[in-house]
Amino acid sequence: MEAKPKVFGHLLKEVVRAGFCAGCAACVVSCEPGVLGFEREPKILGKCTSCGLCYSVCPQTPTSKSLFEPLTGAQSDPSVGSFKEALSVRSTDEEVLKRCQDGGAVSSLLLSLLEGGHIDGALLMGVGKEPWKPEARLAKTREEILEAAGTKYTRGPLFLPLKNADGFQRLAVVGVPCQVKAVRKIQRGELPYPKLGEKIWLVIGLFCMESFDHSKLGEFLKERMGVSFEEVAKFDIKKGKFICRLKNGESREIEVKALHDCVNPSCFLCTDFTSELADLSVGAVGSPLGRSTVLVRTQRGEEALEILRRSGRAEIKPLADFKPGIEGVKKVAGVKRTSAEKEREKRKEEGKSPSP
Ligand SMILES: Cc1cc2nc3c(=O)[nH]c(=O)nc-3n(C[C@H](O)[C@H](O)[C@H](O)COP(=O)(O)OP(=O)(O)OC[C@H]3O[C@@H](n4cnc5c(N)ncnc54)[C@H](O)[C@@H]3O)c2cc1C
Numbered sequence: 001m002e003a004k005p006k007v008f009g010h011l012l013k014e015v016v017r018a019g020f021c022a023g024c025a026a027c028v029v030s031c032e033p034g035v036l037g038f039e040r041e042p043k044i045l046g047k048c049t050s051c052g053l054c055y056s057v058c059p060q061t062p063t064s065k066s067l068f069e070p071l072t073g074a075q076s077d078p079s080v081g082s083f084k085e086a087l088s089v090r091s092t093d094e095e096v097l098k099r100c101q102d103g104g105a106v107s108s109l110l111l112s113l114l115e116g117g118h119i120d121g122a123l124l125m126g127v128g129k130e131p132w133k134p135e136a137r138l139a140k141t142r143e144e145i146l147e148a149a150g151t152k153y154t155r156g157p158l159f160l161p162l163k164n165a166d167g168f169q170r171l172a173v174v175g176v177p178c179q180v181k182a183v184r185k186i187q188r189g190e191l192p193y194p195k196l197g198e199k200i201w202l203v204i205g206l207f208c209m210e211s212f213d214h215s216k217l218g219e220f221l222k223e224r225m226g227v228s229f230e231e232v233a234k235f236d237i238k239k240g241k242f243i244c245r246l247k248n249g250e251s252r253e254i255e256v257k258a259l260h261d262c263v264n265p266s267c268f269l270c271t272d273f274t275s276e277l278a279d280l281s282v283g284a285v286g287s288p289l290g291r292s293t294v295l296v297r298t299q300r301g302e303e304a305l306e307i308l309r310r311s312g313r314a315e316i317k318p319l320a321d322f323k324p325g326i327e328g329v330k331k332v333a334g335v336k337r338t339s340a341e342k343e344r345e346k347r348k349e350e351g352k353s354p355s356p
Pocket residue numbers: 099100101102103104105106107108123124125126134148149150151152153154155156158174175176206207208209210211212237282283284285292293
C-alpha cells in the first residue's frame with residue numbers, strides 16, 4: 001500500500017509552528033481546492049482534501065528526489081553549486097541604472113525577454129502602499145519591471161499573485177534561494193503541480209545572506225538609526241555594513257551584525273547563498289560596485305543570457321576580469337554554509353529539531 005502523503009497539518013506542525021516558514025506562499029497557490037489563505041503565514045480556511053501538495057512544494061520540507069537538472073559542461077563547487085559561466089554585467093539602459101540595486105542585470109534580462117516576446121510576464125517583488133513593505137506582482141510592462149527594481153531586504157509572499165496567473169503562459173520568476181527551491185519543487189518535486197510549474201519558463205535566483213522581518217526592521221531603523229522607512233531611498237548591504245541612503249542625500253550605516261534580532265529565523269539554518277537551483281543567479285558579491293555578478297547555470301539560463309547579449313542592453317564581461325571574482329562568491333557562500341551547519345548542530349545538541 002502506498003504511504004499517505006503528508007498534508008497541511010504536518011506542514012503546520014513541522015514548518016510553520018516550528019519557526020521554519022520562509023513566508024513564500026508556495027503552499028497557498030499550489031492548493032488546488034483553494035482552502036489555504038495567507039496572513040504572515042499560511043492558514044487553513046476550508047476543507048482539506050489531503051492531496052499533500054502544500055507539504056510537497058514547501059521549500060522547508062525534505063525532498064528525496066533530486067531537484068538538480070543534469071548539466072553538461074558545468075563546473076561544480078561545494079559552496080556555489082554548478083555553473084557553466086561566471087560573468088559581470090552592467091546595464092546600458094539609463095533608466096535601469098537609476099532604479100536598480102547593483103548592475104541592473106536582473107531588470108535588463110527581464111526587459112530583453114519581455115520586449116523580445118520570450119516571456120509574457122514576470123513574477124517580481126515590488127513594494128505595496130506601505131513604504132518598503134514587499135508586495136509581489138505579475139509585471140507585464142517595462143514600467144512594472146522598473147518599479148520592482150532594487151532590493152527589498154525584508155521578505156514577502158512572492159507566490160501569491162500566481163493565484164491569478166490564468167492569462168500567463170511563459171513567466172520569469174525572480175526570487176531568493178528559498179523561493180527558487182519552491183519553484184523547482186512545484187516543477188519537479190515529489191508531488192509536482194504542473195498547472196503552475198509549466199508556466200514558469202525562467203528562474204532568476206538572487207544571492208541571499210539573510211532577510212529581515214519588516215516590522216522589526218522598522219523598529220530598528222527608528223531606535224538605532226534614527227530614520228523611518230519613509231525617509232529611505234535605497235537600502236544596501238556592502239562590506240559588512242547595512243546602509244540606508246536617504247531621500248535628502250544623506251546616508252546612515254551600521255554593522256549588519258547589529259541587525260541580528262531582525263533576521264527571519266529560517267535564515268539561520270539556510271545553506272544556499274547563490275540560488276543553486278536557478279537558471280541564472282545574480283548578486284553583488286564578486287563584482288565591483290555598480291555591476292552584477294551572474295552565474296549561468298542551465299541551458300535555459302544560457303538561452304536567456306544570449307537574448308540579453310543580442311539585445312545590446314548590457315555590457316557583459318567575464319567575471320574573471322574583476323576582483324574578487326568567483327573566489328569572493330565562494331568565500332561568502334562558504335561562510336553562510338558553515339554558519340548554518342553550526343546552527344543545525346547547536347539545535348541538535350539542545351534537543352531541538354535541526355530542520356524539518
Ligand atoms: C533579501 C535579499 C538579500 C540579499 N543578499 C545579498 C547578499 O548578501 N549578497 C549579494 O551579493 N547579493 C544579495 N542580494 C542580491 C542583491 O541585493 C541584488 O538583488 C542583485 O545583485 C541583483 O541586482 P540587480 O541590480 O541586477 O537587480 P535589479 O535590476 O535591481 O532587480 C532586482 C530584482 O530583485 C527582486 N527583489 C527585490 N527584493 C526582493 C525580495 N525581497 N524578494 C524577492 N525578490 C526581490 C525584484 O523583483 C527585482 O526584479 C540580496 C537580495 C535580497 C532580496
